Amino acid sequence: MTHLTTGGRDPELSAALDAGLDEYNFAATGTSKKDQDAFSVKVTDEAGAIVGGLTAWTWAGLCGISMLWVRADARKDGWGSKILRAAEDEARRRGCDRVAVSSFTFQAPEFYQRHGYVETGRTLGIPGGAEDVHMFKRLD
Numbered sequence: 001m002t003h004l005t006t007g008g009r010d011p012e013l014s015a016a017l018d019a020g021l022d023e024y025n026f027a028a029t030g031t032s033k034k035d036q037d038a039f040s041v042k043v044t045d046e047a048g049a050i051v052g053g054l055t056a057w058t059w060a061g062l063c064g065i066s067m068l069w070v071r072a073d074a075r076k077d078g079w080g081s082k083i084l085r086a087a088e089d090e091a092r093r094r095g096c097d098r099v100a101v102s103s104f105t106f107q108a109p110e111f112y113q114r115h116g117y118v119e120t121g122r123t124l125g126i127p128g129g130a131e132d133v134h135m136f137k138r139l140d
Contacts, residue, residue, distance in 0.1 A: 035060040037094065041086045043070075043079055052079050054087050063091035063139075065101040068108075080108070084115055092139055102134045109133040 026032050036059045043051040052070035056063055065087065070079045091099060101117065103109045104126055113119070117135035124131050 029060065031060045039087075039090055039094070041083050041090070043074075043083060052083055054083050056087055056091070058091060058094050058096055061096050061098065063087070063094070063096040063099040065099060068101075080111060081115065084112075088137075088139060097139050099137045099139060100135070102132050104132055105130045109135065112137075 022033065022036075036057070038055070038057045040053060040055045042053040045051050050071070051074045052068075054068040055066045057066065058064075068080065068083060068087075070083070088099060099117075101112055102123075103112060106128070109119070112135050115137070117137045119133055120136045121134045122131045123134070126132055
């Protein structure tokens with residue numbers, strides 16, 4: 001008998017969905033597991049505390065930025081730009097020629113646009129009247 005359940009976070013389900021979508025996506029695009037990876041950029045202070053960082057994934061020439069954050073007391077020190085440039089350099093090193101990212105309107109879409117990212121669309125209806133701004137950049 002087949003069962004439909006709703007629940008909290010399910011690591012087993014997440015792993016099965018990842019594997020199933022990878023199988024489908026690889027067949028549809030002519031790529032394989034070797035075309036996909038992930039990386040991070042991390043900044044720590046002299047005490048070893050995290051100042052900021054970035055997580056990203058790569059797949060067959062595309063880099064997707066998942067998260068970029070800088071601690072409030074370090075935001076005027078240029079760390080966001082340094083982290084983003086380091087990520088773009090790493091993406092290039094991994095063979096990527098383009099980057100995608102999204103940022104809520106209450107976060108930092110202007111930051112990315114100052115770094116050459118172009119808006120490609122928006123998702124409306126974020127709580128508080130905000131929007132999710134989707135952006136793209138070709139790497140030189």
